[in-house]
Amino acid sequence: MEQIVPETLTVQYNMKKLSILFFALLTGCAQVSQLTDMIPSRWDPNQSKAVTDLRQSTTNFDCSTNVADQLKNIYSEVQWFELYSESKNTKDVLSLVATLKDTVSEFNDRLKQGPVSPLYCDLKKKIMVQEANTIAHTVQRRW
Amino acid sequence: MQEQLEQLSTVNAPWAAQRAQYALQVAQAVQQGQLSPSEAKEILADLINVDKLNQDAHDAEMRAALVFGVTQLAMMLG
Numbered sequence: 001m002e003q004i005v006p007e008t009l010t011v012q013y014n015m016k017k018l019s020i021l022f023f024a025l026l027t028g029c030a031q032v033s034q035l036t037d038m039i040p041s042r043w044d045p046n047q048s049k050a051v052t053d054l055r056q057s058t059t060n061f062d063c064s065t066n067v068a069d070q071l072k073n074i075y076s077e078v079q080w081f082e083l084y085s086e087s088k089n090t091k092d093v094l095s096l097v098a099t100l101k102d103t104v105s106e107f108n109d110r111l112k113q114g115p116v117s118p119l120y121c122d123l124k125k126k127i128m129v130q131e132a133n134t135i136a137h138t139v140q141r142r143w
Numbered sequence: 144m145q146e147q148l149e150q151l152s153t154v155n156a157p158w159a160a161q162r163a164q165y166a167l168q169v170a171q172a173v174q175q176g177q178l179s180p181s182e183a184k185e186i187l188a189d190l191i192n193v194d195k196l197n198q199d200a201h202d203a204e205m206r207a208a209l210v211f212g213v214t215q216l217a218m219m220l221g
Contacts, residue, residue: 040207
């Protein structure tokens with residue numbers, strides 16, 4: 001049987017302590033990251049301006065004129081808000097805008113395939129207005 | 144299924160009643176040829192997403208209010 005000298009024992013003990021410390025640091029970082037995600041983001045003037053522009057564009061959306069150009073404009077505003085929020089790491093508002101982005105993208109994709117029915121356009125407008133209002137309400141009511 | 148939506152459209156919960164009425168209008172529009180089945184399916188999916196968005200937004204607002212309240216209280220306590 002191999003005999004373990006005290007020095008080897010000390011090295012093994014230190015390695016074990018180091019592993020535990022490393023593991024604790026890793027899990028600690030993950031928990032801190034989860035915790036910061038739960039903290040709501042603060043009011044931001046640029047996000048407020050962008051979300052008000054979005055409300056205005058969706059409210060003024062007119063199904064009787066050039067729908068494709070209007071949609072392109074709304075998509076661009078949504079994308080600006082998304083990229084800004086992503087850079088600022090405000091995940092709480094970023095997740096909200098994803099729904100509006102999907103609504104606009106689906107409308108855009110359908111329009112590329114051909115003309116849409118007037119009722120579809122009207123309902124889509126109502127949904128975009130409602131989604132923009134909900135997002136604006138949350139974005140503006142932060143402290 | 145239509146009966147269930149008709150019952151929901153008269154319940155004393157405005158959000159549910161409104162969504163049920165929308166869904167019924169969409170079904171009716173398909174029958175009358177005003178919407179294609181594919182367009183209707185997309186609109187119905189959007190209605191579900193709007194509800195989810197409302198819930199997420201409400202949660203975010205509550206969380207913000209809670210954090211603000213607790214922070215203010217902590218400042219008052221010194």
